[in-house]
Amino acid sequence: MDQADIPALLARLASDEDASRKMAVFKLQNSINDPAFADVFISSGGLVVLRRLIMTAAGNTLAYSLQSLTRLLEVDMGWDIFEGPTASDLVERVVELIVTNPLVNILRGAMSILVALVSHSQSAVIGGAASRTPGTFGFRALKPAVAVYPQFFELVIAQLQSADHALCANALMLINALIRDAVSNEGTMGGKTNGATQGDEWSKFIKRLQDLGLIKAVYKLMQSSALQDLAHPLLEFQSLTKILLRKWREVEVDLERPEHRRALKGLHLASAPDRAHVNGHSPPIEQHETPAKKGSRRHNPEKWRRLGFETESPAQEFDITGFLGMMDITDYVRKHEDGFQKMLMEQAGKPASQRCPVARASFAVTMVLYEHFEVDKADLEDIKGYQVMESKDHDRIFRPLLLQWSRLHTAALHAFFRVWKVTGAEHDDFEKVVELVRILVDQVVGEATRTKDVLEAEEEMQEFDVARLREQQMDLLEMSFEGTWGQHLYQVREELKQEALQFVKEQRIRCLLEGSWFTKPTPKRENNSGSKHRLFTPTPWRYAKLSHNRRYLHYADFEVQTAQEPTLDSLGEKIDLSTISSVVSNVSADDVKSTTSGATTKTTTTKITVYSFVNPINPTKGMDTKEHPILSLWPLSHSLASEWLDGLLLVLNQAPITAETNKLVNMVSEYGLKIRLLNVRMDPAFDGPVPGAGVIPSREGLDDDYFFEV
Template sequence: MDQADIPALLSRLASDEDAARKMAVFKLQSSINDPAFADVFISSGGLVILRRLIMTTAGNTLAYSLQSLTRLLEVDMGWDIFDGPTAGELVERIVELIVTNPLVNILRGAMSILVALVGRSQSSTGPGPGLGLGSPPEALGGSAGSRAPGAYGFRALKPAVAVYPQFFELVIQQLQSADHALCANALMLINALIRDAISSDASGGYGTGTGEEWSKFIKRLQDLGLIRAVYNLLQSSALQDLAQPLLEFQSLTKVLLRKWREVRVDLERPEHRRALKGLHLASAPERRHINGVPAGADDGDAAKKGSRKHNPEKWRRLGFETESPASEFETAGFLGMMDLTDYVRKNEDGFQKLLLEHSTRPLHERCPVARASLAVTMILYDHFEVDKTDFDDIRAYLALDDPKAQDKLFRPLLLQWSRLHTAGLHAFFRLWKATGAHRDDFDKVAELVRVLIEQVVGQANRTKDVFEVEEELQEYDAARLREIQMGLLELSFEDQWGSHLSQVREELKHEALQFVKEQRVRCLLAGSWFTKPMPQARQQESYNKRRLYQPWRYAKLSHNRRYLHYADFPEKLPYDPGLEALTEKIDLGTISSVVSNVSTNPPEPDVPADLTDADSNPNASTHTLASRHNGAAISNKPTTKITIYSFADEGLSTAAAGPDASATTPGGGGATTTASSSNASRSGDPKEQPILTLYPPNHSLASEWLDGLLMLLNQAPITAETNKLVTLVSEYGLKIRLLNVRLEHMYDGPGAGEACGGGVGVVPSREGLDEDYYYEI
């Protein structure tokens, strides 16, 4: 519309005919957001006519009028309409429309005007963050900047809200509207009110100016169901249409949490004193066992000790470290007190039962409830990055129609702070009990809870209900949580100390190898029973000759670890024979190799022993036909065997090694062999002969003796069971060392402004040092 047509437009706007007014204001709403047009419109007295239309009309004419004023305020012009003695009537009219009018197009316009009006108090140059900061009014040709500002923010709404006290409740109800634009406007109005409450409370805009009224106002909105309504929107499918106000509300929630934390707990303030007194009373302090009155004391004794007598552990029994609880809220602030009192108020019976249960335990075994509550508060505070309120590249995230990007940006669970705190605190109690923790272990349990929060809350998607999160926090297995914690800890140290950890791993692997070698050698020193198969050639002989067959062999390493003693017996003795009873011995220095069919893979316990045949399948898993425990019957075909070879002279008879040894050839029995010893003959082609064969009755014994013999010969172990044990010992050693490292021991680099001569994080000088050094963890 041309500026020359403005007088005619104003004439039609002032007409008594509703049709003419409706058409004129319909055209007005499409042109008034042009600053040049708006300046002429205002200078021609258009604000007076527009105000009259808002005050007197209804239906579409009213809706177009409200939309016109909204667009005028968007270009930061027309603020004179809220100045003067009649401004209160206009604001009351707009509030009345929100309370009484059911039409969506009227509600949208009315809420948009209030968003601009409330948001203007937060900027002296333009509307608040809800509409975006604009240029100074004089730069746009408007007149508002040349006048003293009127009453903006909640101060402008306060008289009207007093007339219509249901205003806040009805605005929050609009968050459930099916019209997304109306829903967005309602949320922007709430955001503007919260921002204004936070920024202007100290000046008396919300009450007495004591700096306390803002929290009461926020609580009033929460009691009206604000949190649940916004939480549902964050999980809804209308996310794109409501993204901007939802992100703003999420950011304001962090601001509120940060402000609550910054409030220092002061017993001089009545509400803080009442909160602490409520904690004390909720713990049932009148109970006799809590006040130190013996269970068998009579009424006279009770009267002497009386419940009014000060309990020396009044606050420590609630889980505080001292009898001055206010000082322990220094880190979590009033936010920590809110969380603790909210938990006690909603779980009073459980709180009393927990204190009663722990009162029977020694002090160092009791779970400190108050400390645990404060720890969970700070864990949630850090998890949601409450100190970080600026979202980076919000528009880039919003442009992506990616559920993962939305899950990262929108955090509905932030609004369920109280329920997450309660669930986290219950998880703390559960982990304390499951791990058998003591007071000195408090920080370790807190770290487990931190990992739990990261795993459950941090990995929850946007649509996951808080009830499911609470269940997972309660049911998450402590052992699995510990594994995750160790994995995360190892990754973090890997990033910081990668090269040093590699060196430590090598050292620990060597130490573990020596440890396992000693264990295996001690098995040989203890001695073991082995079975012997019946030779095939003797199966048809007479009973008298058969008595020469001795089915049991006992072997034992000498104390000086130089000789392997053994002997055969007709039956397994009820005791282990000593070295003096073992008539045969082998000098370990003469052993050239050890051959075995013991598999390097783990055994398969479900395979029947009688289906395993080392002769037909030398690489098979080492299952054996086990003998009866009393030794009455022995299988004719034990399948696991270890054969010891030696370089022998030409004249050495194979019979000297026993009939079972002569049946085996080097390398022919199985999958595993060793290198020859240093005592091997240096002649052209030395001949190896078996000097002893052992048949272990089970895989564990086979692993102990095979790897024990190899390690005595300075060879590496080869069985899966031994290698697994070496890995297990070395990994546990690494984890124990990592757990002993505190975070402050990690190098963070020199601090800002620190001199090179000293201070935390300064790299020490290497002057006078050589390369002979080590890094101790």
């Protein structure tokens, strides 16, 4: 629309005919976001006309009027409409529309205006507009109207469940603006400006929103299919959640503040301090002693330490977690009071070194979650999230489980108790248990998809096997050392592999030195009547044993397996190991008829064959020699086959070939590596040598008369 048409437009906007006003304001909403047009419109008194329409119109005329004001504010113009004696009436009108009007197009426009109004308090100071009337913008501009319509916040949060995604997004943007204004240094929820009151007010406001179901509503949106349409306000809410967590952590626990004092007192009372069996330190009253008078209080020397604090001054132990740590532990105790008391009873009967420090564990879990979600990087993540929004990698950007902070804290704390109990941890093992819980959170929460429900995450943390945590810990430790030490770790691994091979070689050869029984298939009789029967004595067993000097392999065949192992003297056959050319093995499936049932079954027979060069054909002329089998062994099991096959190869200084032996070598070398990794301390490795290290001592005054004591 041309700027010259503005006087005529204003005349139609002020017309008494609704159809004329509706058409005029419809055209206005499409042109007013042009700064040049808006400037002429405002200078021509258009704000007064637009305000009158918003205050009196209804239906589409009202919807177009609200949209026109929204677009005007988007180009950062028209803020004068919220100043002066009539500003509060306009704000109250917009709030009234949100509370009472059911039309979606009107609700969208009204919420957009309030988003701009609340957000402008933060941009005003940045833009140097500090001279504006205090309270004109931000939450304070809404406060009088909200007092008239106290159901305002409840209805705004209810719109998060709207089927209209645009309205839902506007409602969430309004909530985000209110939260950001509440926690900003400029925004004060009440009229007082002192630090304590301001801190109390924003915290109470956030709690009020949470009590109205804000977290649950946003959590569902973040997991829903409507994520694409709500991506930006949801990401901002996620960033604000981190800002709130960080702000709560920055609040120091001060017993001079009533709510902090009440929280600690509630924690103490929830522990059932009057129960002697919970305390575990109150001595029994002897018959000659007089019971304490009713109403008298005896000071418990471990009032707080029995709850898991390290000292009797609990306030100072919140230095790291701040008020966030107090919120987490008091929330856990409030929701699981019976479990809390039961835990204290179990710990009271144990020695002091074996008791699980509940409070200290809660603080540790708070910091594990705090570091896992990288709460201190909220602003940076917000920027990165907006930059990669187009990548559609929503599982990487959005973390719905962050909104379930309290439930995750409880689940991780229960996991801490379980790990402590299963591992038999003691006081000095506290940090080790914390590290296992950290790995657990990384595995369950860190690997969770966007749509994974918090209940599923809780169950997984409760059922996660501690042995798997140990494996994960070792893998992470090895990866850490791999990156830090590189070639040195590779050399250590190779050395350990050679040591493991020597260890397994000795074990396999010892099996040969002990000797073993083997089966020996007997030849079948000829059943033809015309043929003569062969006369022979069946010898179905064979015994083999390596000589003590490891130079000969002795063996003999027997009719039966004797109870006592045959001696070397009773083994009539022997093979010089130096004549063996190769040792091979095959696995074949033979059809064997059962003598009892006649059924045909498949049995797997492992055969080991020893070869030797026999009668070489003129080797001086370079012709190939011929191998002949000189011994066959049929082991009774796969394990025995592995021991003898690889044992014979190793005694001949050849490499083992069976999977069982190679698995044993790898297992021994991996255990050796893990033991070395667990014994390495990272800190001293970078401190350099101790003073005097590496200095060769002087031999002055010494002679050659010395010896080494082994």
